[in-house]
Amino acid sequence: MPTKLSVNLNAIAMLRNRRDLPWPSVENIGRIALEASASGLTVHPRPDQRHIRFSDLPVLRALIDDEFPQAEFNIEGYPSEDFLQLCEKTQPEQVTLVPDDPSQATSDHGFDFRASGEMLKPIVARLKRGGMRVSLFADGDGDVEAVKLAKETGADRIELYTGPYGGCFNDEERAQPILRDLGATADAARDEGLEVNAGHDLTVANLPALVRRIPYLAEVSIGHGLTADALEYGMAETVRRFRRACGQDV
Numbered sequence: 094m095p096t097k098l099s100v101n102l103n104a105i106a107m108l109r110n111r112r113d114l115p116w117p118s119v120e121n122i123g124r125i126a127l128e129a130s131a132s133g134l135t136v137h138p139r140p141d142q143r144h145i146r147f148s149d150l151p152v153l154r155a156l157i158d159d160e161f162p163q164a165e166f167n168i169e170g171y172p173s174e175d176f177l178q179l180c181e182k183t184q185p186e187q188v189t190l191v192p193d194d195p196s197q198a199t200s201d202h203g204f205d206f207r208a209s210g211e212m213l214k215p216i217v218a219r220l221k222r223g224g225m226r227v228s229l230f231a232d233g234d235g236d237v238e239a240v241k242l243a244k245e246t247g248a249d250r251i252e253l254y255t256g257p258y259g260g261c262f263n264d265e266e267r268a269q270p271i272l273r274d275l276g277a278t279a280d281a282a283r284d285e286g287l288e289v290n291a292g293h294d295l296t297v298a299n300l301p302a303l304v305r306r307i308p309y310l311a312e313v314s315i316g317h318g319l320t321a322d323a324l325e326y327g328m329a330e331t332v333r334r335f336r337r338a339c340g341q342d343v
């Protein structure tokens with residue numbers, strides 16, 4: 094089964110929030126992504142709502158339910174009581190728990206399962222009782238014992254944090270040992286019966302080697318790099334549309 098792509102809409106929401114205007118619309122961009130056969134949509138609502146707003150969640154839930162019932166909604170976040178209630182209300186197919194501090198600019202590490210395993214157990218159980226699949230953000234450092242502790246939480250999946258891999262900017266020499274550790278973590282998870290997702294700073298350039306190393310990778314969620322590509326590869330047509338609107342012959 095090929096790796097599924099879930100499109101993260103955080104970067105689109107951040108652009109929208111620059112002004113008190115409704116565009117770019119996360120609903121419309123989500124629709125375009127799903128029309129192009131993305132497997133699902135991902136959002137990471139942060140407590141300050143600096144990109145995804147809590148009010149975006151019912152809109153995206155309805156988009157999937159009404160127009161793309163085969164697609165999945167994945168909500169990521171720190172498991173505060175507010176976040177858990179948001180998930181219970183929205184009923185995403187998957188919840189990805191991330192150990193982010195509210196002040197963090199972006200996600201930059203996975204859970205320390207030695208310290209947080211016990212805290213996570215009742216939370217994972219609660220979400221699963223609510224009918225949601227649970228994935229836990231995990232460092233891809235080859236720590237097999239940590240993977241076993243992740244399994245003991247009752248989670249269905251781990252999501253490998255791929256920031257350090259993405260940060261290599263395709264420098265093969267730097268990327269190789271990181272990819273080796275990501276692969277070892279993924280293999281350990283698979284051996285424990287956990288499915289494996291991955292995300293953070295993934296791009297068209299660095300995805301193929303990751304998928305080759307982890308051919309059973311269930312899903313990648315991608316926002317920043319995908320949005321950057323959408324701008325780069327969509328800019329020419331957009332300039333033509335605006336030139337037409339100026340009355341130019343195009």
Ligand SMILES: CC(=O)[C@@H](O)[C@H](O)COP(=O)(O)O
Nearest residue numbers: 103137169191199200292293
């Ligand atoms: C868990 C993860 O890696 C992504 O959710 C990432 O944190 C995107 O969030 P931002 O768009 O806020 O950077």
Ligand SMILES: NCC(=O)COP(=O)(O)O
Nearest residue numbers: 292293294314315316317
């Ligand atoms: N889970 C990772 C994610 O959703 C997107 O991360 P990024 O592509 O914006 O770095």
